[in-house]
Amino acid sequence: MPVTSVPSVPMSAAQHVRADVAVVGAGVVGLATAWELRRRGRSVAVVDPEPGAGASRAAAGMLAPVSEVQYQQEPLYPLMLASAGAYPAFVAAVEEAAGGSVGYRATETLVCGVDAADRQALADLRELQLRHGLAVEPLPLRTARALEPALSPRLSAVHRIPDDHQVDPRRLVAGLLAALVAPELPTPSGSSATDGPDGGPARLVHDRATGLRHGPDGAVTGLRLADGGMVSAAETVLAPGTGLTDLEGLPGSWRPPLRPVHGDILRTRPPAGAPALLERTVRGLVHGVPVYLVPRDDGTVVIGATSREDDLDGISAGGVLRLLRDAQAVVPGVADLELVEAMARARPGTPDDIPYLGRVRGPEGDPVPGLLVSTGYFRHGVLLAPLAARLAAELVLGADPGADAEHLATTDPHRFDRPVEAPAADPATGFRTPNRSTR
Known part of the structure; x- marks a missing residue:
């Protein structure tokens, strides 16, 4: 199932694409997230000039929550185990939708x-x-x-x-692409085909996102593209790997260490x-x-x-x-x-090798409407893809995090932000001059 065999929707210059959700990045995590959103009834536009050509292309695909254990990375263990446990069902669903194997092997x-x-x-x-x-x-x-x-x-x-298994990332990328553009998808347990306004096949936009589009209220309303086109979406998920900090329009001076x-x-x-x-x-x-x-x-x-x-x-x-x-x-x-x-x-x-997954917050600490991030997966992108996709989809849908609250606290994308320092008093006047936080 080579990636090149998967049909796509070509973009002409300055085309305007509309979807419920825009996903930047077509590696395993971005594609899994887009597919999970589409399964839950949301229309999706995936923006990437070369789907699957980045780190996912080189990945070995070891699903190794046990042998990948390292000292002083305890917060990562629950994420790895939860995602590894979800893999058999994740693979079965992708293979059903794509109509072919993704090279999952449960060998030890x-x-x-x-x-x-x-x-x-x-x-x-x-x-x-x-x-x-x-x-x-x-x-x-x-x-x-x-x-x-x-x-x-x-x-x-x-x-x-x-309990350490493997999957072929190249076949998994091809399977996710095929599943995304399939005319119909099986409805997942616990959801409805009427969850969103348009659950049709995804748009695969073979272009590079250069920046975020913002509405007058500061909400993110989509993306600007390198060819002059745009994608309008109520929610945008940033999963571009190392390219995150190259995007223009991130809130304030936010540039997470990557x-x-x-x-x-x-x-x-x-x-x-x-x-x-x-x-x-x-x-x-x-x-x-x-x-x-x-x-x-x-x-x-x-x-x-x-x-x-x-x-x-x-x-x-x-x-x-x-x-x-x-x-x-x-x-x-x-x-x-x-x-x-x-x-x-x-x-x-990332500094602690734990990904950034969650709502992006503005300079005042409030969530920026319409903006999520899911990147920084280092060696664990393939392993964590099922969990990452589910968590991002539930954030988009506004679901109660419930038992996932601890996972989201671990992956908080602002955990390395420098706190706002208390303003210093002017010794002459006694007034305090507000300081801007730096990140």
Whole structure:
């Protein structure tokens, strides 16, 4: 299901598109959000010059709420677990609407260490995982190699994680695009086809959003486009990844901290006629440095991924060297694979690696009517897509957050805003001069 096969609505210069909701960004999170809104009866316009061509194009698609646990990121764990639990139903609904598979595999994950220090690091991490009620089982190397014969016989430790699965992000993007433009959608449980004024197929606007449009009351009423066109919408969801702070018209001086974290990733395949190298996802710790190998249904293996914050937008030669070297230390047969693709993309990172998802507030602290943000997903965009889509859709619909209030508090997009300082009194007059907050 290649992305290029999905029909779209072309934009002519200065065209005006109208929808209930405009979504900026057609990565996995933006598309999942648009699709969830359409399922709930809202008309949607998705704005992106190249749908699925950003970080989602390079993502490996590991759904790993257990093996992705890291120290001092406890607030992220409930988000990861909630979204992972929603994945089977999310995939089933997308596949029904799209009429094809999105490459979801419920196979387990094996986490391996190479040297004694790696073994101790995995043992320490397992203690943290167990304290949070997560399932991690140490395996004898002989048992692990019976499951995956391609594993190195020199590994120091192997842990089995049954609840970490995977999906193919490229097929998921294609499925979401197909579902969005499908003439009819199944009505989700608990909603009605009359929830909104127009639940027709989504508009896919292949253009770049340059800024927000505002009404006379300050409410956001849609988007300005690079070709001079516009999108009018009662609600706008900003999901443009690292491009958020490039948009004009954000409230006041609001620019949430957002940094590009580049990652190099490789795609390989076995020689013609050779069997698949792996059945399960294999994650390795090689002298303290992580690497992973993710097998696809077609026999290809995704190898990733570096994490670098530098000025190199393209592929890092050193990163490719390190990935192949470390992958081969865990699975020696990597040396016999054909390298078919090397790619680098920037993932949007926040200071605490937790996304920004919620209503955008103005300088006085009040929500700006018609404006939400959903970005900053770093390594977890594919995993968090079902939860992100549902939370954003319920904010658009004005639903009571209920049990989701804690999730939304965690993802508050203004959590790094600097508070307004108390105005200082003029020693000569005694009057206080108001200070403007800076962000």
